[in-house]
Amino acid sequence: MNxxxxxxxxxxxxxxxxxxxxxxxxxxYVVRNAASVEEVQQVLEEFSPGYAVVDLKLKNGTSGLACVQALNQHDPEMLIVVLTGFASIATAVEAIKLGACQYLAKPSNTDDIEAAFGHVAGAQEVELTNRPTSVKTLEWEHIHAVLAETDFNISEAARRLGMHRRTLARKLEKQRVK
Known part of the structure; x- marks a missing residue:
């Protein structure tokens, strides 16, 4: 096996x-699958990958960030790409701090992921935009960060955000994340 x-x-x-x-x-590629941190630990006992693709939000409420940390501890040279349908600045920063080399929003395909494996070093040539972030985008990122902190408990998130639960539910209904 290569x-x-x-x-x-x-x-x-x-x-x-x-x-x-x-x-x-x-x-x-030789591919192995895992769906939780526990399965990752089991797979790593018999398989030493050089690459990993990790979903940020796993079922059973587990964060893929725990998997990123476990993979990085197993092999700091492993190239780890995090995929998510719940992209936010906070989770992107944490993923990179924990050892991911890239962070991609879904939908991403195999070409995108392979390109991310090849684009490990930062690039100074990335274009800077002159457009400031909108208030709506900042609000949504803050709401999402609080939701993630509360394991997507709407009542607790609404309490922390200082708004009524129904108001938060309406905002989430308008801005569905798939």
Whole structure:
């Protein structure tokens, strides 16, 4: 087995994991799957991946950040890409601090992920925008950060945000995240 092409896919959506896994296998990777931190630990006992793709939000309320930390502790040289449908600045910063090399918002395909593996070092050529972040975007990022802190408990998040639970529920209904 070519160790540098070994990939661990940490994803709890079985259909997505199967599709993404097959796509990487067609590109010459040896792929193993895990759906939780415990499964990651079990897989690492017999498999030493050089690459990992980790979903940020796993079922059972587990954060993929715990998986990123475990993978980085197992092998600090491993290239880890975090995928999420719940992108926020706070989780992106934490993922990088814990050892991820890149952070991608879903939907991302195999090409995007492979490009992220190849783009490990920072680039000074990234274009800076002159457009400031809108108040709505800042509000949404703050709401999402508080929701994540409360494990998506709307009542507790509303209390911490100082708003009525129904008001928060209406805001979330308008801004659905899939």
């Amino acid at each position: 160790e540098e092409r070994a990939l661990l896919l940490v994803e709890d959506d079985e259909a997505f994991a199967r599709t993404l896994g097959r796509s990487f296998e067609r590109r010459g």
